[in-house]
Amino acid sequence: MTSIVSSHESNDMDVASTSVPSPLPSSAVQRSSALSNRLTNVLSASYADSGIRDSLETLDLRKTRNIPETRRQLRLDVQKEVIDCNGEIVQDFGKVAEQLKRIGSVISSLNQTCEEMRKHITLARQETSPVLDEATTLIEQRIENETKQRLLNAFTKHFIISDEDLVALTSSVEPVDSHFFAVLSRVKQVHSDCQVLLGGENQRLGLEIMEQSSKHLSSGYQKLYKWIQKEFKSLNLEDPQMNSSMRHALHVLAERPTMFHSCLDFFAEAREYILSDAFHYALTDAISGAGAERNVKPIEFSAHDPLRYIGDMLAWVHSAAVSEREALEALFVSEGDELARGIKIGIRSEPWSRIDGEESVFDGHKALNDLVNRDLRGVSRALHQRIELVMQGHEDPVATYKVVNLLSFYRMTFSKLVGQDCVLVDVINSLERFTFGHLETLMQDNVNVLSADLPNLSPPPDLSAPQYLIDALEVLASLMKAFDASVATREDDSSLGPENKFTPVLRSALDPFLDLIRSSFKELTDNTSVVIYHTNVLLAARSIISPFSFACATHLAPVSTALSSLRMDLLEIQHRFLLEASGLQDLLVALGPFSPVQKDQESPVTKQTASNLAEIANLPEFQPVALSYASQQLDDFLPSALMDATDNLKRVRNPSLVKSATEEAVEAFCRDFEFVEGMIIGADEARGRSHVLLESDIASTSSIRGHVGDDDGGDNGDGQYSLRALFPRTVGEIQVLLS
Numbered sequence: 068m069t070s071i072v073s074s075h076e077s078n079d080m081d082v083a084s085t086s087v088p089s090p091l092p093s094s095a096v097q098r099s100s101a102l103s104n105r106l107t108n109v110l111s112a113s114y115a116d117s118g119i120r121d122s123l124e125t126l127d128l129r130k131t132r133n134i135p136e137t138r139r140q141l142r143l144d145v146q147k148e149v150i151d152c153n154g155e156i157v158q159d160f161g162k163v164a165e166q167l168k169r170i171g172s173v174i175s176s177l178n179q180t181c182e183e184m185r186k187h188i189t190l191a192r193q194e195t196s197p198v199l200d201e202a203t204t205l206i207e208q209r210i211e212n213e214t215k216q217r218l219l220n221a222f223t224k225h226f227i228i229s230d231e232d233l234v235a236l237t238s239s240v241e242p243v244d245s246h247f248f249a250v251l252s253r254v255k256q257v258h259s260d261c262q263v264l265l266g267g268e269n270q271r272l273g274l275e276i277m278e279q280s281s282k283h284l285s286s287g288y289q290k291l292y293k294w295i296q297k298e299f300k301s302l303n304l305e306d307p308q309m310n311s312s313m314r315h316a317l318h319v320l321a322e323r324p325t326m327f328h329s330c331l332d333f334f335a336e337a338r339e340y341i342l343s344d345a346f347h348y349a350l351t352d353a354i355s356g357a358g359a360e361r362n363v364k365p366i367e368f369s370a371h372d373p374l375r376y377i378g379d380m381l382a383w384v385h386s387a388a389v390s391e392r393e394a395l396e397a398l399f400v401s402e403g404d405e406l407a408r409g410i411k412i413g414i415r416s417e418p419w420s421r422i423d424g425e426e427s428v429f430d431g432h433k434a435l436n437d438l439v440n441r442d443l444r445g446v447s448r449a450l451h452q453r454i455e456l457v458m459q460g461h462e463d464p465v466a467t468y469k470v471v472n473l474l475s476f477y478r479m480t481f482s483k484l485v486g487q488d489c490v491l492v493d494v495i496n497s498l499e500r501f502t503f504g505h506l507e508t509l510m511q512d513n514v515n516v517l518s519a520d521l522p523n524l525s526p527p528p529d530l531s532a533p534q535y536l537i538d539a540l541e542v543l544a545s546l547m548k549a550f551d552a553s554v555a556t557r558e559d560d561s562s563l564g565p566e567n568k569f570t571p572v573l574r575s576a577l578d579p580f581l582d583l584i585r586s587s588f589k590e591l592t593d594n595t596s597v598v599i600y601h602t603n604v605l606l607a608a609r610s611i612i613s614p615f616s617f618a619c620a621t622h623l624a625p626v627s628t629a630l631s632s633l634r635m636d637l638l639e640i641q642h643r644f645l646l647e648a649s650g651l652q653d654l655l656v657a658l659g660p661f662s663p664v665q666k667d668q669e670s671p672v673t674k675q676t677a678s679n680l681a682e683i684a685n686l687p688e689f690q691p692v693a694l695s696y697a698s699q700q701l702d703d704f705l706p707s708a709l710m711d712a713t714d715n716l717k718r719v720r721n722p723s724l725v726k727s728a729t730e731e732a733v734e735a736f737c738r739d740f741e742f743v744e745g746m747i748i749g750a751d752e753a754r755g756r757s758h759v760l761l762e763s764d765i766a767s768t769s770s771i772r773g774h775v776g777d778d779d780g781g782d783n784g785d786g787q788y789s790l791r792a793l794f795p796r797t798v799g800e801i802q803v804l805l806s
Contacts, residue, residue, distance in 0.1 A: 225256075225257065225260065226257055226260070226261075226276050228250070228253070228254060228257070228280075228283065232250045232253070233250075233283065235247055235250050236250045236251060236254065236283060236286065236287045236290070237283065237286040237287060237290060238290075239290060239293070243290070243291060243294045243312070243316065244312070247287075247290075247291075248315060248316075248319060250287075251284070251287045251291075251319065254280050254283045254284055254287065255280075255284060255322075257276065257280045258277060258280035258281060258284060261273045261274075261276050261277040261280065264276065265277075288320065288322075288323050288326060291316055291319060291320055292320060292323075292326045292329075292330065294316065295313070295316050295317065295320060295330050296330060296333055298313060298316075299330070299333060299334045299337060300337065317330070331438060334438075335438060335441035335442055338391070338441075338442040339441065339442055339443075339444055339445045340445070342387055342391070342442055342443060342445065342446050343445035343446055343449065345387070346383065346384070346387070346445075346446045346449055346450075347449070349365065349366055349383050350365055350366045350367050350380075350453075351365050351367055352364075352365040366379045366380055366383065370457065373457050373458065373461050373466060373467075373470060374466050374469050374470055374473065376457060377454055377457065377470055377473060377474075378473055380450055380453065380454070381450075381473065381474075381477045381495075384443070384446055384447075384450060384477075384491070385477065385480060385481070385484075387443070387446065388439060388443060388481065388484055388485060388491070389484065391439050391442050391443070392435065392439050392484065392485070395435055395438055395439065396435060433486075436485045436486040436488075436489065439485050439489075440485055440486075440488075440489045440490055440491065443485075443489075443490070443491050444490050446491075447490050447491045447494040448494075450494060450498075451494045451497065451498060454474075454498050454502075455498065455501060458470065458501070458502050458505055459505070461505075462509060464506055464509050464510060464542055464546070464576070465542060465545040465546060465549065467502060467505060467506045467509065468506055468546050468549055468550070468572065469549050470502050471499060471502045471503050471506065472549055472550065472552075472553035472554070473553075474495055474498050474499040474502060475499055475553065475554065475568075476553065476554045477495055478492060478495040478496055478499060479554060481495060503571070506572070506575070507571075507575045510575040510576055510579070511575070511579070513539075514579040514580065514583065517535055517580075517583060518583065524583060524584075524586070524587040524590075525587060525590055526587055526590065526591060526596075526600045529718055530596055530599045530600040530603055530718045531603050531718070531720060532603050532604050532606075532607040532720075533584065533604075535580070535583075536580050536584060536604060536607065536608075537607070539576065539577070539580045540577075540607060540608065540611045542576060543573075543576045543577055543611055543612075544611050546569075546572055546576060547569070547611075547612070547615045547617075547618055550568070550569045550572070550615075550617065551615060551617070566620070566621055567617045567620055567621070568617075569617045569618060570620075570621050573612075573618060573621065573622055577608065577612075577622065581604070581608065584600075584601075584604050585601075588600070588601070594636075595640050598633055598636040598637060598640065599637075599716065599718050599719050601629075601633055602630065602633045602634075602637065602719055602720075602721075602724070603718070603719065603720045605626050605629055605630050605633065606630070606720055606721050606724075607720075608622075608626055609623070609626050609627070609630065612626070634724060634727075634728055637716060637719070637724070637725075637728040638728045638731050638732050638735075640715070640716070641712055641715065641716065641728055641729050641731075641732030642732040642735045642736060644711075644712060644715050644732075645708065645712060645732055645733065645736040646736065646739065648704050648708070648711060649700065649701050649704040649705070649708070649736070650696075650697040650700035650701055650704070651697075651701065651736070651739060651740060651743060653688050653697065654688055654689075654697060654743050655739055655742075655743065656688075657686050657687075657688040657689065658683070658742070658743060658746050661679065661680070661683065661746055662742070679753075680746070680749040680750045680752070680753035681750060681753040681754050683746060683747070683749075683750035683790070684750055684754060684790060689747075689750070689790060691788055691793055694790060694793040694794055695793050695794075697794065698793060698794045698795070698796065701796060702796070705801070705804045705805070706804070708804070708805055709729070709733070709805060712729050712732065712733070713725060713726075713729055716728065716729070733805045736801075736805070737798060737801055737802055737805070740796075740798055740801050741798040743794075744794075744796075744797065744798055747790045747791055747794055748791060750790055751789055751790050751791050
């Protein structure tokens with residue numbers, strides 16, 4: 068490839084070199100332009116083009132030398148190869164044409180053969196057609212006869228009951244076994260299928276078969292009914308479950324609702340007697356005709372302990388109810404759909420068993436609960452009598468309330484076990500109300516006894532909570548612990564609003580005693596004793612109920628509110644004590660007309676004119692002797708002020724409450740002292756006296772204090788004296804000394 072290109076370039080360069088020297092004529096110029104155009108086309112061609120690349124590859128395969136001779140023969144060689152290839156193609160197509168001619172001749176031969184076969188088939192069909200028609204008719208007749216024979220056999224087998232099966236169905240000698248139920252099921256099917264026979268033109272056969280099958284069914288159900296009653300007499304539900312034959316028998320008998328319910332009534336009466344007898348045996352170990360288990364003590368042995376006695380009885384009843392339910396559950400729940408279908412079918416045959424003209428839907432759970440309820444009716448009556456009798460003679464409130472919680476627990480348990488509408492649940496609910504009423508009666512009797520003995524209601528000398536309240540609070544604590552440990556705390560109390568199940572107990576066990584204490588306040592001579600006594604009582608009550616959230620829900624807020632009010636009274640007592648013990652009370656009373664009408668950010672002194680403040684020095688309480696005496700009393704009070712104030716409330720049984728009330732009283736006292744100090748400074752300024760103590764003021768103060776017992780008093784020589792010098796204590800000093 069490179070050689071060809073180089074040869075072209077050399078030729079072009081030769082031509083160009085030959086065309087340069089001298090101008091040429093017009094023809095020569097035209098040839099030069101054509102050559103230039105060709106050179107341009109050759110040079111502008113892209114050697115990446117696929118055609119050029121294939122041509123170059125072909126030249127390489129030929130291994131042609133790039134010489135003038137080869138270049139002249141190249142075109143001729145290529146044309147010769149093309150002609151040779153075309154000749155070979157023409158020869159191949161000639162061979163294909165010969166093969167096509169042979170195929171055409173074969174197809175013509177096959178068409179001729181098929182036409183001959185078609186003619187032979189047409190002739191054969193015409194000859195065999197009558198024979199085939201006759202054979203088809205004979206086959207149809209045979210099929211029809213066979214169908215009639217099968218129908219006759221099927222009718223005889225389905226609608227005709229053999230004598231052996233009739234004996235097994237109706238005879239009381241024959242047992243009620245799987246063969247009996249199979250025959251009964253077959254007779255029911257025959258009776259049901261007779262409706263098909265009644266739909267035909269001749270109904271006599273259907274009526275006769277239906278009449279016979281009805282008689283056979285009645286006899287079969289009557290035999291089954293008597294057999295079930297007989298089995299119920301000897302059926303033991305304590306140890307094994309009801310056997311499969313009994314369950315099957317009841318399912319079948321459900322198709323006769325009258326007989327079915329009659330059997331259930333008979334069964335319920337028998338089980339009620341058996342369970343009542345068993346309960347009496349468990350109580351007294353004295354059932355007739357049965358050997359006692361000497362390793363188990365009768366329940367009556369624990370009659371001295373009501374809680375254990377009642378708990379044992381309820382536990383026995385619960386065990387009996389669970390056993391009874393488990394024994395009957397397989398019948399009414401696991402097989403409830405079968406019973407429902409049977410009763411639905413039976414209602415159609417016994418329209419009089421419908422209620423209000425509607426078909427009753429059998430509910431297995433409801434039937435089970437109803438039957439267990441009827442079985443336990445006798446036990447419920449005996450349980451009610453014994454619990455009511457034992458609680459009437461019991462006087463311990465805590466044990467009584469534990470019995471209430473025990474009854475509440477079993478009421479919830481029996482409600483889940485046998486339903487809300489059970490006689491046993493009603494009995495437990497009635498006993499719970501009776502026992503709680505007995506508890507309220509005990510509490511009220513205790514209150515009545517205390518009210519009748521008025522000397523016992525007198526407050527103790529130390530104003531602590533009285534002993535009868537402490538005893539009542541101990542009982543209340545035991546009641547709250549019993550309630551907290553009972554299942555009643557987990558019941559939903561949303562319907563009671565802010566109250567809960569324990570609120571009635573609180574009202575019976577706490578509120579009457581608090582009312583008794585309030586009635587004894589009149590025996591106290593002063594208000595301080597009343598406040599302290601009332602505070603100690605409420606503190607004792609709060610300490611008992613605060614650990615229990617159910618008690619706090621209704622009674623903590625009123626007690627806390629009352630304590631808050633009493634705390635303000637204690638604060639007032641402490642404040643009054645500080646004012647009186649320090650001598651500041653007289654000064655505050657004297658300065659009453661000078662106190663500001665409105666409280667704002669301004670100093671009290673700015674609310675008075677200078678002339679008004681100057682009049683303070685003329686007040687008796689601010690005369691030198693009186694004011695000096697007040698200052699001396701204040702100085703004597705301050706060293707032991709906090710101890711004296713704390714000792715003033717020493718009978719309050721809550722040190723933190725005393726401390727907080729005293730601290731706030733001290734703050735109020737400091738504010739009062741600040742007011743008095745401001746008035747004294749303002750009075751001195753209004754009189755032209757500086758509130759800064761001078762040596763003359765100190766000397767004058769010393770002279771006046773030295774003549775406190777004299778009648779003339781004293782001044783600083785000019786008839787003027789400084790109130791501040793006579794009362795030098797500052798509010799900062801007071802705050803430090805009382806901190």
